[in-house]
Amino acid sequence: MRPNNFLGKLSTVIMLLFSMLILNACGDNSSANAQSSSSAATTPTEVIKWKMVTTWPKNFPGLGTGANNLAKKINQLSGGRMEVRVYGAGELVPALETFDAVSRGTAQMGHGAAYYWKGKNDVFQFFSTVPFGLTAQEMNGWLYNGGGLELWQKAYAKYNLIPMPAGNMGVQMGGWFNKEINNLDDLKGLKMRIPGLGGEVLKRAGGTPVNLPGGELFTAMQSGTIDAVEWVGPFNDLTFGFYKVAKFYYYPGWHEPGTTLEAIINKEAFEALPADLQVIVKSACKLANHEMLAEYVSRNNDALQTLINKHKVQVKRFPDDVLEKLRTLSDDVVKELANKDAFASEVYESFSSYRKKTENWSEYSERAYLNVRSADK
Numbered sequence: 280m281r282p283n284n285f286l287g288k289l290s291t292v293i294m295l296l297f298s299m300l301i302l303n304a305c306g307d308n309s310s311a312n313a314q315s316s317s318s319a320a321t322t323p324t325e326v327i328k329w330k331m332v333t334t335w336p337k338n339f340p341g342l343g344t345g346a347n348n349l350a351k352k353i354n355q356l357s358g359g360r361m362e363v364r365v366y367g368a369g370e371l372v373p374a375l376e377t378f379d380a381v382s383r384g385t386a387q388m389g390h391g392a393a394y395y396w397k398g399k400n401d402v403f404q405f406f407s408t409v410p411f412g413l414t415a416q417e418m419n420g421w422l423y424n425g426g427g428l429e430l431w432q433k434a435y436a437k438y439n440l441i442p443m444p445a446g447n448m449g450v451q452m453g454g455w456f457n458k459e460i461n462n463l464d465d466l467k468g469l470k471m472r473i474p475g476l477g478g479e480v481l482k483r484a485g486g487t488p489v490n491l492p493g494g495e496l497f498t499a500m501q502s503g504t505i506d507a508v509e510w511v512g513p514f515n516d517l518t519f520g521f522y523k524v525a526k527f528y529y530y531p532g533w534h535e536p537g538t539t540l541e542a543i544i545n546k547e548a549f550e551a552l553p554a555d556l557q558v559i560v561k562s563a564c565k566l567a568n569h570e571m572l573a574e575y576v577s578r579n580n581d582a583l584q585t586l587i588n589k590h591k592v593q594v595k596r597f598p599d600d601v602l603e604k605l606r607t608l609s610d611d612v613v614k615e616l617a618n619k620d621a622f623a624s625e626v627y628e629s630f631s632s633y634r635k636k637t638e639n640w641s642e643y644s645e646r647a648y649l650n651v652r653s654a655d656k
């Protein structure tokens with residue numbers, strides 16, 4: 280009796296397990312069917328095609344390729360429902376018409392930097408970088424969590440544009456010089472390619488700022504038309520070959536401590552997207568912002584070693600008194616932006632109060648740690 284009883288119970292358990300397996304398998308099948316029918320139901324009949332105009336030469340290392348990366352991210356994340364095509368500077372519109380082209384809807388999207396549009400409003404410069412401003416990490420803190428992005432959106436709203444951070448190069452280098460900078464007098468009469476607010480600061484220090492496009496910089500240095508040039512940092516500067524025409528490579532890039540690049544999106548085009556694609560576009564911009572910085576950190580490290588070891592470049596730090604003077608002058612120049620109108624004043628207050636807070640935290644975090652890490656060097 281007992282063995283039979285046991286076998287009877289065992290067969291009942293086996294039957295139960297078997298029926299559970301069948302039920303599960305059916306469950307799986309039915310959910311798989313549901314999935315495939317739901318994806319069939321949402322298969323787009325028409326791909327949303329966007330044009331992205333940029334301020335960069337097509338495929339320009341780091342910047343143009345950063346714009347390509349953003350487009351690729353949107354295309355991939357949307358599962359093919361969107362197709363963003365990138366146009367280099369001059370392909371669809373000239374570099375400095377990017378803002379207007381997206382504003383009027385010639386293109387749905389653009390990639391550039393807010394300080395290129397200072398002719399529309401000086402205050403835009405806060406959303407890219409200002410001399411002695413925020414580092415890349417701090418810019419992200421201000422923009423994403425400190426009210427900066429809301430102000431940026433407010434600033435661009437009347438141009439029918441939605442801005443998003445979409446790239447950062449980190450701290451730039453101070454530039455290439457054909458003579459040493461030992462004191463403030465060495466800045467006097469110095470003809471340097473340094474655009475924007477940095478140029479205004481140099482002017483107040485007695486120098487002559489010159490604004491030239493990237494393509495003309497090498498020749499201008501070679502011919503002696505200018506004495507110094509700032510471009511970006513080791514990665515991009517190595518490509519331009521400045522080490523062939525200047526002996527000294529100075530740091531730090533006080534004038535561009537963490538330039539945020541922007542994606543600008545035509546408001547109607549963005550609002551016409553379904554909600555999930557809106558999230559995808561925003562998320563792709565965040566990814567691109569993060570990935571460009573990571574690329575620049577790595578490539579700058581490698582390129583700096585090449586410049587020093589292979590091309591025997593002399594890398595020098597600006598003297599303390601020179602930096603001190605440039606900082607004082609920068610504070611004046613940046614503060615003057617606030618005087619324009621109530622909105623400029625609001626942006627300046629937000630930016631400068633954030634800088635004050637983050638300076639304090641950076642003392643306890645980044646600087647304290649970096650000092651300790653290199654204490655034995």
Ligand code: CA
Pocket residue numbers: 451509510511535
């Ligand atoms: Ca620069």
